[in-house]
Amino acid sequence: MNAISATFADSATMMRRNFRHTMRNPLALFNAIIVPVFVMFLMVYVFGGSFSVGTDYVDYATPGLIILTIGYGIGPRPPR
Incomplete structure (x- = not known):
C-alpha cells in the first residue's frame, strides 16, 4: 500500500x-445540517433584496x- 492509498484509507x-x-448526538446533527440551511435561507431570502452586489x-453569500x-464545525469540543 503506497502513501496515497494509506492516506485515503485513514x-x-x-x-x-x-x-x-455525530449520529449519536442529535444536537450536533442539528447544528451541522439545519443551522446552515436556516442561515442561508435567512441571508438570501430575507436580507438578499436589500443588498446590491x-x-x-x-x-455572493454561499462562500461566506x-x-x-x-468554523462552527471545528469550534467547541468537549474536554477529554
Missing part, C-alpha cells in the same frame, strides 16, 4: 468514526456561509 476511517459520533446574492459552517 481519512475514510476517520470520516466513518466522526459520522457515527451586481450578481445573484446567493452566489460555507466558511461559517466550517
Whole structure:
C-alpha cells in the first residue's frame, strides 16, 4: 500500500468514526445540517433584496456561509 492509498484509507476511517459520533448526538446533527440551511435561507431570502452586489446574492453569500459552517464545525469540543 503506497502513501496515497494509506492516506485515503485513514481519512475514510476517520470520516466513518466522526459520522457515527455525530449520529449519536442529535444536537450536533442539528447544528451541522439545519443551522446552515436556516442561515442561508435567512441571508438570501430575507436580507438578499436589500443588498446590491451586481450578481445573484446567493452566489455572493454561499462562500461566506460555507466558511461559517466550517468554523462552527471545528469550534467547541468537549474536554477529554
